[in-house]
Amino acid sequence: MEAGGVAVTEDLAQNFNGVEALKGVNLEFPEGISGLVGPNGAGKTTFVRILLGLLPQDAGKAWVMGFDTTSDSLAIRRKLGVLHEKVAFPGFMKPRKYLQRVASVYDTDIDCDELLSRIDLEVGDKRIRDLSAGMQKKLAIAQALVGNPELVILDEPLSNLDVAARKLVSDLIIKLHNEEGISFLISSHILSDLEKVCHYVAFLDNGNVIEQDSVQNILQRYTADHYRLVVSDPPRIVEQVRGISDVEHAEVAGANSLVMIAAAERIDGIWEEIQDISKSQSVQAFSFHRENTLEEAFKELVK
Structure with a gap:
């Protein structure tokens, strides 16, 4: 060789x-x-x-x-x-x-x-x-x-x-x-x-x-549909976020974040629903962005 x-x-x-x-x-x-x-x-x-x-x-x-x-x-x-x-x-x-x-x-x-x-x-x-x-x-x-x-x-x-x-x-x-x-x-x-x-x-x-x-x-390849939601009280809304259409997975990740897998083509609509849920639960929603990191890729690879 x-x-x-x-x-x-x-x-x-x-x-x-x-x-x-x-x-x-x-x-x-x-x-x-x-x-x-x-x-x-x-x-x-x-x-x-x-x-x-x-x-x-x-x-x-x-x-x-x-x-x-x-x-x-x-x-x-x-x-x-x-x-x-x-x-x-x-x-x-x-x-x-x-x-x-x-x-x-x-x-x-x-x-x-x-x-x-x-x-x-x-x-x-x-x-x-x-x-x-x-x-x-x-x-x-x-x-x-x-x-x-x-x-x-x-x-x-x-x-x-x-x-x-x-x-x-x-x-x-x-x-x-x-x-x-x-x-x-x-x-x-x-x-x-x-x-x-x-x-x-x-x-x-x-x-x-x-x-x-x-x-x-x-x-x-591994993180195109991974997102991070930064909010004031993640545990309070995680179950409702899991119920949103086209959200495949959501979990609490630290004191102020949820990480999730969601359909990229519907991400604007998902963000609007998250804002409505947050408002109804008196939770502040600060940001919602793609979580494309090697750490997330490694997690996918070793599932």
Whole structure:
């Protein structure tokens, strides 16, 4: 087989003491920003470790940038950068000195000041231990860029970050792809952030691929008829909303919302009926909009 994407697998299988972590996984990630998503225990980390050459698979094949992960691991490492989920920095060092040390391991001559500028990391004389969580994550991405990779694999890059830091890291990934053409494969369970940065996603669940396609195609396929109603008292009107013609399903989702599946072609009429119901129950209806998210798509896929 000639591998066409930046990362491709064929019938990839992995077993740990009788537990099947991967069950004949067939995936092809194109150039761009791709996401590998799924809950904890889905097989994401095992999949990434095989791509990185850290774990030999029990069966099947895997290619990264056209190279076989079993026989061409050295060639892959020359084209690949990686950010592991848990990064341990020497906190006493300054970022520039640390990147110089990493560059010496790669035996590459790189301008560390220019690299810090590329990732918009201005730290002055701060030591690594004094950087915020978001800045440390950006430094970890800089480390992954030291070897001038064509592909960077990021394992849970947005975990344990606050909203502002997640945006910083997400914006950096988009910038590096748009301006430098670097492809990214992001393994994560934070679907809300992945849908903002990824062009393509694959869903893993219990070691199986349950879907793979562009983000837009997946959202259209699985969430075109999903809606969210924001009201002041969802439990008070949920039963009446369920009784509206062409509302297939409705349930309370949080303190101020109902989520539902409804016929898109009759959505204006459904909204009018919801407003009438809300008024009759002294409930305020604030908004009614399509709920086309990867989280909703995943819920549909695992029903």
